[in-house]
Amino acid sequence: MNNVMGIINNNPQGISLKEIPAHRSLASTPIAARHRLIDFPLSNMVNSGIKNVGILLESRFRSLLDHIGPGKAWGLDTKKDGLFLLPPAHIYGDNQIYKGDIENLYTNLDYLHRSSQEYVIVAYPFIVCNINYRRAFDHHIKSGADITVIYKDLETMHRDSHYTTIKTDNEEKLIDMKVNPDTRRDTRVSLKRYIMKKDILLEIIDNSVATGQWDFEKNGIASRLSYYDVLGFPVHDYIAIIGSVSEYYRRNLEMLQPEIFQDLFEGIGPIYTKHKDEAATKYTINSRVNNLLAANGCLIDGEVENSVLFRGVKIRQGARVKNSVVMQKSEVKENAVLENVIVDKNVRINPGKELRGDPAFPLIIEKNSII
Amino acid sequence: MSKKEIVAMLLAGGKGTRLGVLTKNIAKPAVPFGAEYRLIDFPLSNCTNSGIDTVGVLTQYEPLVLNSYIGNGSSWDLDRRDGGVTVLPPYLRETGGSWYKGTADAIYQNINYIELYDPEYILVLSGDHIYKMDYSRMLAQHKQWGSEASIAVLEVPWEETQRFGIMNTNEEDRIIEFQEKPEEAKSNLASLGIYIFNWPLLRDYLDKDASNDDSAHDFGKNIIPAMLEDNRRVFAYTFDGYWKDVGTIKSYWETHMDLLAEKSKGLNLYDRSWVISSVNPNRPPQFVGRTANISHSMINKGTKIRGKVENSVIFFGVDIGEGAVIKGSVIMPNVTIEEGAYINKTIIGQDSVIKDNARIGVGETEEFEITVIGEGETISNGRIIEHGSVIG
Numbered sequence: 167m168n169n170v171m172g173i174i175n176n177n178p179q180g181i182s183l184k185e186i187p188a189h190r191s192l193a194s195t196p197i198a199a200r201h202r203l204i205d206f207p208l209s210n211m212v213n214s215g216i217k218n219v220g221i222l223l224e225s226r227f228r229s230l231l232d233h234i235g236p237g238k239a240w241g242l243d244t245k246k247d248g249l250f251l252l253p254p255a256h257i258y259g260d261n262q263i264y265k266g267d268i269e270n271l272y273t274n275l276d277y278l279h280r281s282s283q284e285y286v287i288v289a290y291p292f293i294v295c296n297i298n299y300r301r302a303f304d305h306h307i308k309s310g311a312d313i314t315v316i317y318k319d320l321e322t323m324h325r326d327s328h329y330t331t332i333k334t335d336n337e338e339k340l341i342d343m344k345v346n347p348d349t350r351r352d353t354r355v356s357l358k359r360y361i362m363k364k365d366i367l368l369e370i371i372d373n374s375v376a377t378g379q380w381d382f383e384k385n386g387i388a389s390r391l392s393y394y395d396v397l398g399f400p401v402h403d404y405i406a407i408i409g410s411v412s413e414y415y416r417r418n419l420e421m422l423q424p425e426i427f428q429d430l431f432e433g434i435g436p437i438y439t440k441h442k443d444e445a446a447t448k449y450t451i452n453s454r455v456n457n458l459l460a461a462n463g464c465l466i467d468g469e470v471e472n473s474v475l476f477r478g479v480k481i482r483q484g485a486r487v488k489n490s491v492v493m494q495k496s497e498v499k500e501n502a503v504l505e506n507v508i509v510d511k512n513v514r515i516n517p518g519k520e521l522r523g524d525p526a527f528p529l530i531i532e533k534n535s536i537i
Numbered sequence: 538m539s540k541k542e543i544v545a546m547l548l549a550g551g552k553g554t555r556l557g558v559l560t561k562n563i564a565k566p567a568v569p570f571g572a573e574y575r576l577i578d579f580p581l582s583n584c585t586n587s588g589i590d591t592v593g594v595l596t597q598y599e600p601l602v603l604n605s606y607i608g609n610g611s612s613w614d615l616d617r618r619d620g621g622v623t624v625l626p627p628y629l630r631e632t633g634g635s636w637y638k639g640t641a642d643a644i645y646q647n648i649n650y651i652e653l654y655d656p657e658y659i660l661v662l663s664g665d666h667i668y669k670m671d672y673s674r675m676l677a678q679h680k681q682w683g684s685e686a687s688i689a690v691l692e693v694p695w696e697e698t699q700r701f702g703i704m705n706t707n708e709e710d711r712i713i714e715f716q717e718k719p720e721e722a723k724s725n726l727a728s729l730g731i732y733i734f735n736w737p738l739l740r741d742y743l744d745k746d747a748s749n750d751d752s753a754h755d756f757g758k759n760i761i762p763a764m765l766e767d768n769r770r771v772f773a774y775t776f777d778g779y780w781k782d783v784g785t786i787k788s789y790w791e792t793h794m795d796l797l798a799e800k801s802k803g804l805n806l807y808d809r810s811w812v813i814s815s816v817n818p819n820r821p822p823q824f825v826g827r828t829a830n831i832s833h834s835m836i837n838k839g840t841k842i843r844g845k846v847e848n849s850v851i852f853f854g855v856d857i858g859e860g861a862v863i864k865g866s867v868i869m870p871n872v873t874i875e876e877g878a879y880i881n882k883t884i885i886g887q888d889s890v891i892k893d894n895a896r897i898g899v900g901e902t903e904e905f906e907i908t909v910i911g912e913g914e915t916i917s918n919g920r921i922i923e924h925g926s927v928i929g
Binding site: 198422427436437445448450453455474 | 821837846
C-alpha cells in the first residue's frame with residue numbers, strides 16, 4: 167500500500183449532531199469512551215499500510231488539531247510522508263462561506279501534486295468501522311475500475327439518519343448513487359470510502375471547479391456515473407453511521423454488545439487515539455456497575471448501568487446513571503439520576519438532580535453546563 | 538551540548554532479588570505497577586514535573602524490556618533537542634571496562650556523560666521507589682543552605698529503622714552521622730536514596746573512591762560516610778509525602794492496597810497537577826459486562842470484566858471470565874482468567890493464563906499469605922494452589 171495515500175474528508179454534508187459538535191468539527195466528536203470519530207478512518211488507513219494522510223479541515227478545527235497533533239499516536243509523525251493538515255480556503259474569503267470539500271482540495275492541490283503515491287483513498291469520518299483497505303484496493307486494481315466504492319447492504323435503516331445509497335448491476339457496477347436522499351429505494355449504503363487514481367481525483371477537482379460544483383461525492387462521483395466506471399466492493403463488517411443525534415446515542419450504547427465491541431476493537435487492527443496519561447478507573451466500595459464501557463481516570467462511587475463513560479468522569483455516591491453517555495471530565499454529584507442522557511464535556515450535575523430523556527430522543531446537556 | 542544546571546542520574550540496574558519471580562526476565566524498575574505504570578515512571582515523571590530535562594538512566598541487569606520501554610523518552614517529554622533521556626549501560630573503554638560495581642561506580646563510569654552538560658549539581662535517584670516529589674524544592678534548599686550534599690529523608694516508624702540507612706542530624710538538619718540498617722537507631726530519619734551533590738565535589742570523591750580497592754563503591758556505604766568524615770556540609774531534606782520502596786513482595790502488594798485506600802493514605806494518581814506519565818499501550822476502553830460485579834478496585838483500559846472483582850488492581854489487557862472471583866489481588870498486564878476461577882491475595886505476572894475453576898491462594902486459615910504466579914505461567918483447569926505459594 168506504499169502507492170496509496172489517504173484523504174480524510176471532513177465535509178459535513180449537512181449532517182448535524184445538534185449541540186454535540188457545536189464547538190468542534192464532526193471528526194473530533196467523542197465516541198466509544200476514549201475515541202473520537204476520526205480515530206477510526208485514520209487507524210484503518212494506518213493499519214492498511216498507508217503512510218501519507220491528508221486531513222481536510224473544515225471550520226471549527228481547534229479540537230481536531232488538538233487531538234491529532236503531529237500524528238504521533240498513529241505513527242504518522244515521520245519525515246517522509248506522514249500527516250498533512252489541509253486548511254480550508256473559505257475562512258480567508260470575504261463572506262467566509264464554506265462551499266464544499268472541492269474548494270478545500272483545490273486550495274491544497276500542491277499537496278496532492280507533491281505526494282508520490284499514485285492512488286488515493288478518500289474517507290469520511292462519520293462512518294465508524296474497522297476495516298482493512300487492502301482487499302478493496304487489490305480488487306480495485308484487478309477490476310480496472312476508475313473508482314471503487316466500498317459499500318454494505320444494510321438490514322435496517324433509520325428514518326432519522328443520513329445515508330449515501332447506491333444501486334449496482336449484476337457486475338457490481340454502480341448505476342445509481344444518491345447522497346442523503348429522503349426517499350430510500352436501495353439498502354446498499356456507501357461507506358464513503360472511495361478508491362481511485364490520484365489523477366482521477368485531480369480530474370474531478372478540475373472539472374468541478376470549472377463547472378462551479380463543490381461537493382466531491384455528489385458532483386464528482388454521483389452525477390458522473392456515466393462518465394467514470396464506478397464499481398462497488400461489498401463488506402460485511404460492523405459499521406456505525408453517525409448521521410444524527412439519535413444515531414450517535416444509539417451507536418454509542420450499541421458498542422456495549424460484546425459482538426459489536428469485538429468487531430470494532432478486536433478485529434482487523436487497533437484503533438489508535440491521542441494518549442493522555444490517566445490513571446486507571448477507580449471503583450469504590452459503593453460502586454454498582456452493569457454493562458459499561460469506560461475510559462481511564464474515572465471515579466465510580468455510584469450506580470452505572472448500560473452506559474458509556476469517557477475519561478475522568480466522576481459518578482458520586484448514590485448517583486444513578488442509566489442508558490447514558492457521559493463525556494470527558496463531567497461529574498454526576500451525589501444522588502443525581504441520569505437516564506437516556508448525553509452529557510457533553512465538563513458538565514456538572516448537582517446533587518439530587520434528576521434528568522431523563524427518551525430512548526429514541528435522548529436529552530443533551532451542553533458542554534460546560536452546571537445543572 | 539549546552540550547559541545544564543542539574544543532571545539527574547537514575548540508578549536502574551538493580552536485579553530486585555527480593556521480588557523473586559517478578560523480576561526473572563526484567564529489571565526491577567521495569568516491574569509493572571498501579572494498573573498503568575512501571576516503577577521507573579515515578580522518578581522519570583518526577584524529573585519532568587520538577588523541570589529537570591536531562592536524565593541518564595543507568596542500566597545493567599536484564600535491560601532489554603527497560604530499554605525499549607524508555608525508548609526516546611517521549612512518554613515523559615524527555616525527547617529533547619538538548620539533553621533528554623540517555624540510557625547508560627556499562628561499556629568497554631580502551632583501558633578495558635567492567636560491570637557497574639556499585640551505585641557510586643555506576644556514576645563514576647559515566648563521568649564523561651555528565652561532563653557533556655557541565656552541570657553544577659547532580660541528582661542521584663533510584664528507579665524503584667513509589668513517590669511524588671518536587672526535586673526543584675530540594676535543589677532550592679540545597680542552594681539556599683549552601684549545602685555540598687543533600688539527602689532526602691523521611692520519618693519512619695521507630696520499629697522499622699533497622700531496614701533503612703538512618704541519618705542523625707543536629708538542630709540545623711545537618712547530618713552528623715550515618716547508620717546503615719542499625720540495630721539501635723539514634724534517629725528515625727531514613728535516607729530515601731535521593732541525593733543532590735555539588736558536581737565538582739562529587740567528582741573528587743568518586744575519583745578517590747574508584748582507586749580504593751576496599752570500597753564497595755556505594756553511596757550509602759562509602760561516599761556519604763567519607764563526606765561526613767571530612768566534615769562536608771551534608772544536610773537532610775525532609776520529605777513528608779507518601780514514599781514506598783516496593784522491594785519485596787509484601788511491600789509491593791501493600792503499596793497496591795494503599796492505592797485502593799482512601800485518598801489520605803496512598804498515592805493520589807488522579808492529581809492533574811503532578812501527572813505520572815507512562816508508555817501507554819493503545820487499548821480499547823474497559824468493557825464491563827452484565828455479569829460483572831466490581832467493588833473497591835482499580836481497573837485499567839483494555840480489560841474485559843465479566844466476573845467479580847474486589848479490592849484488586851487490574852492492569853491493561855486483562856480478561857476476566859464469567860463467574861471468576863478476584864479478591865485482594867494484583868493482576869498484571871494481559872493475564873487471562875477463565876470462567877469460575879477463584880483468586881485470593883495473589884500477584885499474577887503478565888501474560889499468565891489461569892484456566893477455568895482453578896483456585897489460587899486458598900487454605901484453611903484466617904491469615905492468608907501472599908501467593909505469587911510468575912510471568913507467562915499457565916495454571917491448569919481446577920488446579921488448587923495453596924496460599925503463600927510461588928509459581929514460576
